[in-house]
Amino acid sequence: MNTFEFWGDNFPQMLAGMGVSLQLTLGALVMGIPLGLLLALGVSSKLRLLRWVCLALVEVGRGAPALVVLYVVYYGLPVLKLSPEAMTCAYIGLTYTTCAYTSEYIRGGLKSVSPGSIEAAHALAMPGLDVLRFIIIPQGLRVAIPSLMGFAIQIFQATSLTYSITVREVTAVSYSVASQTFRALEIFTLAGIMYAIITIPASWLTNKVEQRLTLRH
Amino acid sequence: MTETIAETQTETVPKGRYSGKVDIGLKTPKYLVELAQVSKHFGSNHVLKGVSLRVKPGEVCSIIGPSGAGKSTLLRCINLLETPDSGNMVVAGQYVDLGKPQDRRALLSLRRNVGMVFQSFNLFPHLTVMDNIALPQRRVLKRTEAEAKEHGMELLERVGLADKADSYPAKISGGQQQRVAIARALALEPKAMLFDEPTSALDPELAQEVLTVMKEVASSGMTMLVVTHEMNFARNVGDHLVVMEDGAIIEEGDPEQIMSDPAQERTRQFLAAVINH
Ligand SMILES: Nc1ncnc2c1ncn2[C@@H]1O[C@H](COP(=O)(O)OP(=O)(O)OP(=O)(O)O)[C@@H](O)[C@H]1O
Ligand SMILES: [Mg+2]
Numbered sequence: 227m228n229t230f231e232f233w234g235d236n237f238p239q240m241l242a243g244m245g246v247s248l249q250l251t252l253g254a255l256v257m258g259i260p261l262g263l264l265l266a267l268g269v270s271s272k273l274r275l276l277r278w279v280c281l282a283l284v285e286v287g288r289g290a291p292a293l294v295v296l297y298v299v300y301y302g303l304p305v306l307k308l309s310p311e312a313m314t315c316a317y318i319g320l321t322y323t324t325c326a327y328t329s330e331y332i333r334g335g336l337k338s339v340s341p342g343s344i345e346a347a348h349a350l351a352m353p354g355l356d357v358l359r360f361i362i363i364p365q366g367l368r369v370a371i372p373s374l375m376g377f378a379i380q381i382f383q384a385t386s387l388t389y390s391i392t393v394r395e396v397t398a399v400s401y402s403v404a405s406q407t408f409r410a411l412e413i414f415t416l417a418g419i420m421y422a423i424i425t426i427p428a429s430w431l432t433n434k435v436e437q438r439l440t441l442r443h
Numbered sequence: 444m445t446e447t448i449a450e451t452q453t454e455t456v457p458k459g460r461y462s463g464k465v466d467i468g469l470k471t472p473k474y475l476v477e478l479a480q481v482s483k484h485f486g487s488n489h490v491l492k493g494v495s496l497r498v499k500p501g502e503v504c505s506i507i508g509p510s511g512a513g514k515s516t517l518l519r520c521i522n523l524l525e526t527p528d529s530g531n532m533v534v535a536g537q538y539v540d541l542g543k544p545q546d547r548r549a550l551l552s553l554r555r556n557v558g559m560v561f562q563s564f565n566l567f568p569h570l571t572v573m574d575n576i577a578l579p580q581r582r583v584l585k586r587t588e589a590e591a592k593e594h595g596m597e598l599l600e601r602v603g604l605a606d607k608a609d610s611y612p613a614k615i616s617g618g619q620q621q622r623v624a625i626a627r628a629l630a631l632e633p634k635a636m637l638f639d640e641p642t643s644a645l646d647p648e649l650a651q652e653v654l655t656v657m658k659e660v661a662s663s664g665m666t667m668l669v670v671t672h673e674m675n676f677a678r679n680v681g682d683h684l685v686v687m688e689d690g691a692i693i694e695e696g697d698p699e700q701i702m703s704d705p706a707q708e709r710t711r712q713f714l715a716a717v718i719n720h
Contacts, residue, residue: 340568343565346565347567347579348554351583353551356582365568
């Protein structure tokens with residue numbers, strides 16, 4: 227069996243593994259970015275306790291490697307008498323890492339919002355929450371979009387770490403194929419190509435979006 | 444309530460000028476904006492040293508004076524973008540004791556009555572011209588989207604920018620941005636408008652189109668407080684002229700009178716500097 231036949235034979239299960247990887251990425255982003263926004267607001271809060279709690283969550287989430295976070299969730303939840311599935315642990319761990327990182331990008335975006343437009347909104351008698359919702363958050367998020375897209379690529383790659391907590395994503399599939407067939411180089415090459423097919427256009431898109439956003443202002 | 448700090452300090456106010464006592468007893472207020480002994484520090488810097496001022500309904504009050512005199516701070520105290528240390532004021536019938544923390548409802552109702560136009564336009568860059576004007580109407584006046592846009596279109600026509608409704612602020616000139624900012628403030632139907640050097644960031648031709656709009660707003664009966672270096676506007680459109688220096692009003696009265704024959708030497712020097720400029 228030549229390499230291409232080998233790849234062809236294993237492609238269906240590799241594709242299923244890639245499906246899991248993408249699902250984890252999407253889940254981590256969909257849950258993590260809104261939480262990241264809340265953390266960013268918390269870190270910018272005037273309430274000291276809230277600020278400290280949020281800052282601690284962010285710093286720990288950014289300081290600890292994603293793999294360590296996954297292990298803590300995977301081995302920690304059973305200690306609390308919970309026995310979630312590996313997939314649930316993966317969602318929780320990756321979401322935490324995502325919200326910690328994205329909160330910093332979003333906070334940077336919020337800080338870049340021109341004070342003049344905020345002041346104008348206040349002068350127009352808009353209530354504080356409206357100013358946040360209609361003026362500060364939309365402008366701040368827009369600024370953060372390129373870094374959030376860059377982060378999305380990184381977290382997509384980081385989903386491969388969930389293999390270590392028994393999630394059947396594409397790296398785990400490759401690993402089991404390799405151990406059964408002893409054709410590790412070929413199968414991991416296929417995995418690499420599959421990752422690249424997603425990350426390369428995504429990086430290209432990120433650059434395009436970044437250019438467009440900088441042109442607008 | 445007329446017992447204000449002003450009473451003990453009337454001696455510091457030069458003769459012939461308003462003594463700084465808010466008059467809230469009148470059913471039909473004679474003044475739309477009344478400030479009494481407004482004082483403000485930035486740290487140890489005493490920026491407003493008990494400023495008192497009265498503006499009648501429909502009056503255009505121009506405020507001039509050298510840089511650092513406290514003109515912007517004074518305007519920003521009127522809509523409480525800055526928090527004064529002490530003093531009191533009545534704005535469109537609402538009494539405000541400036542020494543106290545303001546409650547949220549009072550703050551918002553004050554700002555609803557007072558529009559502000561900034562030197563740097565301060566449009567919302569992520570919204571189209573129309574949405575800049577429609578958003579505050581929807582959120583503050585609870586107008587529907589359709590009402591807000593209809594009203595917005597009327598205002599854009601009034602400032603001559605109906606064709607720019609769908610443009611983003613970055614795509615139009617500074618003068619056009621400032622006219623949109625005026626329309627945006629007018630959309631909330633304020634009782635008074637504050638202008639802080641609305642043309643200072645603009646080339647002369649663009650400044651002119653903004654001044655034309657301001658003149659039209661003035662002739663519609665709007666009460667206006669205008670910090671400006673445009674002496675022609677102050678002379679021809681303004682009803683009242685206030686000269687500030689070093690946190691205080693040093694002279695005020697009829698613009699024509701002050702410009703041709705200022706009572707204060709400092710005013711004379713300032714006018715000479717501005718006019719020769
Ligand atoms: N946010 C602030 N923090 C500290 N000091 C301030 C602040 N805003 C203004 N000041 C100071 O208050 C004084 C009055 O400033 P203000 O901006 O009111 O003057 P102005 O008359 O508007 O001057 P200009 O013609 O330059 O706009 C200045 O000394 C200024 O440095
Ligand atoms: Mg100023």
